[in-house]
Amino acid sequence: MTLDDAHRTDLTRLVFDGTYEQTHADIKEALLDPLFDAREGLTLQEAGRLAYQRSRFLHGKVARPTEAVRAPRRLFALAEWPSLLDVSTFSLLMVHYNLCFGTVLERGGDRPDLRDQVDELDGLESFxxxxxxxxxxxxxxxxxxxxxxxxxxxxxxxxxxxxxxxxxxxxxxxxxxxxxxxxxxxxxxxxxxxxxxxxxxxxxxxxxxxxxxxxxxxxxxxxxxxxxxxxxxxxxxxxxxxxxxxxxxxxxxxxxxxxxxxxxxxxxxxxxMSRIQPGRLCVSSSAVGAGRASVYIALRFAAQRLTNAPGRPDTPVIEFRSHQAALFPALAKAYAMTFLLNHAKREFLTSPDDIGPDLNNLISVTKALSTWEMTEVVATCRERCGAQGIFSVNRIADYGSLLQGLVTAEGDNQVLLATTAGQLLARRDEGPATPAPDPDGRDVLEPALHAALLGYREDSLRRAARAAMTDGPEGQTYFDAWNGNVNKALAMARTQGVRLALECFRAAAADARTDEVRHALGLLASLYALTEIQRDAGWYLARGALTARQVEEIPARTDDLCARIRPYVPMLIDGFQLSPELLRAPIAADDYVAAFQQVAGAEPAAAGRS
CATH class of the missing domain: 2.40.110.10 (Butyryl-CoA Dehydrogenase, subunit A, domain 2)
Structure with missing residues (x-):
């Protein structure tokens, strides 16, 4: 095994939580079939009919609903891969497999009087x-x-x-x-x-x-x-x-x-409605898969797309810090949401039939945070690909449409997060308040400082919202109390998700088996943390948790992190188990110019015949 192979194997193990070969590989292989090649010029009705055809194909090639519902990791994988090539096929499969058939199987799958309809749905004779x-x-x-x-x-x-x-x-x-x-x-x-x-x-x-x-x-x-x-x-x-x-x-x-x-x-x-919980993990799986594919495509394109730089003609655009400052945090978010989602899946698998309040909150926060974050990631990647990012054949624009639906699917994000926040505020088991970290003499890249800042913000927002609701003016209704603090509560719930994601990120980096992967993931985790801390830097500064000097130096330290991450980018996206052959996106090809010419019918020989 070469060193590159060792890195790829290590990252694949971490990204897919050790289940790639037994759970994901054959789904990816099935998607290489020409049935999933891009189709230009279809009406929306024709595209919908094609999605039904593709769904039947995957049903026959990969797994029947009974198998997928009883093996949730398989269900999550079915949510993750097909949407990379056809967002409609993903939607059809998830509604049929999880929401409809999963409900039937849980509530009546063992009933002899329903056997004919169960078999009809399991065989996909009916959707x-x-x-x-x-x-x-x-x-x-x-x-x-x-x-x-x-x-x-x-x-x-x-x-x-x-x-x-x-x-x-x-x-x-x-x-x-x-x-x-x-x-x-x-x-x-x-x-x-x-x-x-x-x-x-x-x-x-x-x-x-x-x-x-x-x-x-x-x-x-x-x-x-x-x-x-x-x-x-x-x-x-x-x-x-x-x-x-x-x-x-x-x-x-x-x-x-x-x-x-x-x-x-x-x-x-x-x-x-119990199938909504695994459904939310399916939605997150699709969102995170689309986010990883977007950064894969955008970064491969950036490595080839040439531009003029001062004193350096024909410089790949990826070498510009301005480009790195957009795409490298997107890569960090894709990894952060991958590890948060892996954590939520593992927790779900420990008790899929008995989802308590903590697990319910974890699933809701994961769904909301991952779909919102990947919406931003996809938008950034589309923009950084310029005009090429607009074309459906290059996939990213279609992922943007997918994410708009996923934010709403299986529970609107804002409603989910508000419900979670309300449940967190209702708890009365809190201990002493989390103190603000002392920032004096600390490096803003220090992992312990990142954890302390996020933990302090989460606890402070929770206490502030609870106190405001409890100690409001006389005659205040519950709705008035909640409505006056809902945005603070939403920020608290989101911060909890970020804190958990960073903890999962650090744990995954520590679990790496090669020094290069461990180091690269550590840098990427710091970039994710610094991006999140910069988002609320004014809040931390106002409370003395960061000094003015530390806040001012965050942009420069972020730039430095991007420069240190740059050599590891090919390795980091290689761990996603994606390929130009799978995605069929011209700008992700080894020679994007030739690939785009072929798709557009603009090859010189073809041009000479026209």
Missing amino acids: GPFMATELGYGNNVASLRTEAVYDPADETFVLNTPDALAQKFMSYSGFTDVPKIAVVMARLIADGKDHGVFPFLVRISDENGLCEGVHAAPCPEKPVQGLDNGVTWFDHVRVPRRGLLLGDMGSFADDGTFRPAAGNQRKRFLRA
Whole structure:
């Protein structure tokens, strides 16, 4: 094994948490098939049809839903790779595998009366939408209005959409000739009582079109993603009683009376929506994969793209500190979010069926921080690639569209982070306040100082927000107290995520098996920390946690870090297990000019014939 091979192996182990060969390699190999070559000139509908074809291909080549749901790392890998070549294929697979089929498997997979539909979904004979969000109820899914009224006379439910606010929104119902069996979240009404929201398995369409009583209209077009998102509503659709995916959330007595399980409606609803948690890790996996691919493409292009420098003609743009100051922190963020996500996945795998408050908060913070950070990374990479970054064939612009959706998917980021912040503020188990670190005589590149600063900011924001809510003016309502401090609470929750990410980054660097990888990751971790500290430098300065001299020197120290990181860049992006052959992005090729000429049909020989 060469030294380069040793570095690549070491980084691959860290990036993929030791699971690359058994979990990721065959998915990457499947994506090399010509079916995933870029297609120019497709309408959005044609692109959507292609996504269904590609999804069927991966289903046949890689894993059936049963296998993926029962092996969550496999599910996360399926979220990570396909979106690099087709963001719509990623969306289809995740909704079918995780949200729809995962719910069916958890709530009724062992029921003999559902075997035919379970097999149909597992074999992808029918696609499985997940219908929760309604036109009038976005993140407030627990208040949705679609009704399933039990009729004991024939043991069926009457599924109905009472008004426009209750129309199901964004689920895949636009291609009415594609067979689909959906999980529909609806209010179970039996014995004249509203028992809360439960999942129902409902056939939406077959090869002949929508089923009786099911109506759908396509949503307006979205950039890049050509999927058949639609608005769906039900007109007194009869659903057999077997369609209720109860699991352990209730039962019917012999006389047809519904008996909900112990607990309140909200607890039962959260159990019914349990696939949202692994779904958030899937969303983060896709986001982080897109972020890594963006920096891979942008840095390979920067190493070839020539420009004039003072006294040095034909200098690669990557040699400019201004270019490094944009792309190297993007590389650091991609690694930081990779290691934070690996940590969240490991924690989830220890108790996937019993997600407590701490794990729930970790997953929410990871989803919010990773998708926001990768949105910034992708935007930076697109910009630094100039006009080439605009073309879909060079991938990065499409990743930008993907990230816009991921910020909202499986829970809007701001809502997730606010919910997490509220739960953190509600805890009363805090000890002594974290003191401000004494900055005198300390180097701003000192890892211990980075950890102390972030820990101090997190604790201070939490205490300040809690005190303001508790000690507000007389007559202050809870909403007024929360609304007056929500932005402080959001900053606190975000800082917690950054602190955790940096801890994971440092741990990964320490776990490296080669000196070069350990040193390079250490430098990159310091760049990530310094970038985050600079973001709130005024806050630290005002509280005496940094001196004016230290704040002023951060830009120069960042420049110096970039110069020290520069020799390690090829090695660092090599650990992502990406390749020009996989991504098919001309500007990532070994000769980007020739690759772009070929794609554009601008090769000299071709030009001479025109």
